[in-house]
Amino acid sequence: MPTYSIGEALSLLLEKSKWKPKVTELRMRNEWEQITGKTIARYTRNIQLNDKKLTIYTNVAALRQELLLGKVALMATINKYFDEQVVTEIQVK
Numbered sequence: 001m002p003t004y005s006i007g008e009a010l011s012l013l014l015e016k017s018k019w020k021p022k023v024t025e026l027r028m029r030n031e032w033e034q035i036t037g038k039t040i041a042r043y044t045r046n047i048q049l050n051d052k053k054l055t056i057y058t059n060v061a062a063l064r065q066e067l068l069l070g071k072v073a074l075m076a077t078i079n080k081y082f083d084e085q086v087v088t089e090i091q092v093k
Helices: 004-016 020-030 032-038 036-043 059-067 071-082
Strands: 042-052 053-058 089-092
Touching: 004 020, 020 032, 020 042, 020 071, 032 036, 032 042, 036 042, 036 059, 036 089, 053 071, 059 071, 059 089, 071 089
Parallel strands: 053 089
Antiparallel strands: 042 053
């Protein structure tokens, strides 16, 4: 029987269970300011991650337009932050 560190054991548990997407979404919500910066975090009111599709809610029209134009860069930033492909599509509402 192989020996695992606690971190490796938790990673294996998340991979084999259905919890990983929800844990990723929770992490993204908690670390949103670190990922996007203070300005974007301040003016986005909610984010949801379902099946690698990120939905961002904002009431600021200029920010909505900026996010729409910068989808590819934002996806790259998020995926680099998590060190895996967690987002394949972004929708801004």
